[in-house]
Amino acid sequence: MTTESPATSTGQQKPTAESPWPVRTVARKIADWIHRLGAVWVEGQVTQISARQGTRTAFVTLRDPSADISMTVTCPTRLLSDLEQPLSDGAHIVVHARPNFYVGRGTISLRASEIRPVGVGELLARIERLRKLLAAEGLFAPERKRPLPFLPRGVGLITGRASAAEHDVLANAHARWPAVQFTVINTAVQGASAVPQIMKALRKLDADPDVDVIVLARGGGSVEDLLPFSDETLCRAVAAAGTPVVSAIGHEPDSPLLDHVADLRCSTPTDASKRIVPDVAVETARIDELRDRARRALRGWVDRERALLNQLCSRPVLADPKRPLERDSEQVWLHVERARRAALTVLNAEQAMVSEARAKLTTLGPSATLDRGYAVVQFRRDDGSLGVLRSVSDAPAGTGLRIRVGDGAIHATVDDD
Structure with a gap:
């Protein structure tokens, strides 16, 4: 099935700015297209009913429940009065209607020929x-x-x-x-x-x-x-x-x-x-109960900690806390005294050994020999240094001598005789 444009179907040329269509022509063409739609079944929700006493036509506003869209439905008044249940706002209905365009007002409505309420079962x-x-x-x-x-x-x-x-x-x-x-x-x-x-x-x-x-x-x-x-x-x-x-x-x-x-x-x-x-009463009672439980728990904790402290305080180390310090102090002084005595013993022994070595050194040293009448004769070498005279050959006539005795030293010269 092919459709023709309104201008083609009526044999009129398309309107232009120079030759526009009058409003009546546009309205008639719109009406022709709408009237060609034919009768349709439409479902919706009733939002307004206007059926005045003595009038032959009733007006019903039909709304789509899922969208903010509504249309006006016209029908014979007898169509509403023939319904088993009176139509009321909010009712769901299905209508068999033909779209109608009112040329004079430029509005579209549905002209209903049958109205069927939607039952509870269907809802x-x-x-x-x-x-x-x-x-x-x-x-x-x-x-x-x-x-x-x-x-x-x-x-x-x-x-x-x-x-x-x-x-x-x-x-x-x-x-x-x-x-x-x-x-x-x-x-x-x-x-x-x-x-x-x-x-x-x-x-x-x-x-x-x-x-x-x-x-x-x-x-x-x-x-x-x-x-x-x-x-x-x-x-x-x-x-x-x-x-x-x-x-x-x-x-x-x-x-x-x-x-x-x-x-x-x-x-x-x-x-x-x-x-x-x-509930404020229930919550107040719950708060009182929690406070009481907290109070008992705190007292129990304090009692346990107090008993633990008493138990700790009864131990010897806490009953007399200075006693362990005094005992350790006595041990320290005892060890200090032992160390002092040990150090003195070692020092006395070393001093005795030094005295003994000094005595031996004094007895065996040259000073003791000189004190007994001996003397040490030294001669002067060519380089000016002193040497111990061990042979007469080392001291020819004229050699200067240094003679060391117990209480000092004297100088002499070798003669020819």
């Missing part, structure tokens, strides 16, 4: 398919869930205005820890506007540096009422948040997909208030 099947998809991507993995701070500086609360869930969270949290600070943002918690409002509040609280924990709280409800908390866009936004998120949606049997994506799932809003802040 649950779609949620289950989305659950498997998110689980396969790892959004439910335990290792990606972050622990909550023990005592958050501030808690962000997203819940319905003046709801029982808001009262339960605030009342129980303040009863447990009166100083806890809450930043509450009230949003729609069901219907078509719930997801956009919740995501906007989530982004605001996630960007607040004073908020350490974000709580999404809502009371119980039907599958349709809790459907926004199984929205894929919201689940991915919670998974991407930088602040830990606590899910407190519905009651224990309720389990929207948000419970699996959040960092902590609480069965009820009351349970959430018990998980986000500690």
Whole structure:
């Protein structure tokens, strides 16, 4: 199948700056192309219904739950009145409609000829398919869930205005820890506007540096009422948040997909208030108990150290610490005295040996011989040095002599006779 351009199909030339088309021509050509699309089946979520009494045409705004896109659907009023269940905001429907372009206003709408509500079974099947998809991507993995701070500086609360869930969270949290600070943002918690409002509040609280924990709280409800908390866009936004998120949606049997994506799932809003802040009474009692245990442990340690000191002090070395010093001092002086006596003994022996050697030297020395009348005669050699006279041949006449006796020396000259 080939398509022709509007200009070719109508036989008109393409517009130029010199010969432009009028608005009516462009509008008619757009309408021709849109009307050629034919009837289609469209699924979406109802966000607004306008069906005035006495009018023949009703207007329904149909929104894509996974994107911020909506279209207007027109239908006969009887088409809405023939439904078994009255159509309401937030309902999921499938419509068989034909695109229609209103030339006068330049708008596009869908003209519905059939409307089918999506049943609970179909909704649950779609949620289950989305659950498997998110689980396969790892959004439910335990290792990606972050622990909550023990005592958050501030808690962000997203819940319905003046709801029982808001009262339960605030009342129980303040009863447990009166100083806890809450930043509450009230949003729609069901219907078509719930997801956009919740995501906007989530982004605001996630960007607040004073908020350490974000709580999404809502009371119980039907599958349709809790459907926004199984929205894929919201689940991915919670998974991407930088602040830990606590899910407190519905009651224990309720389990929207948000419970699996959040960092902590609480069965009820009351349970959430018990998980986000500690109980001041319990913590006070725990501190008192720890103080008592620390006091007992410290006293026990002091008693053990004191007993050890008493045991050490009872030992002889500590009972009289000067006694070992005195005993060692006595040993030192004893060794000093022994060394002194040994040194004196050696010195006396050496002195006796010196005296004996001196006496021998005196007895055997030349001085003793000279004292007995002997003399030593020396003559002067040619070089002027003195030599001992041992032969008469060494002293011819005229030789000068030096005669050493016991008490001095005399000089003489050899005669001829």
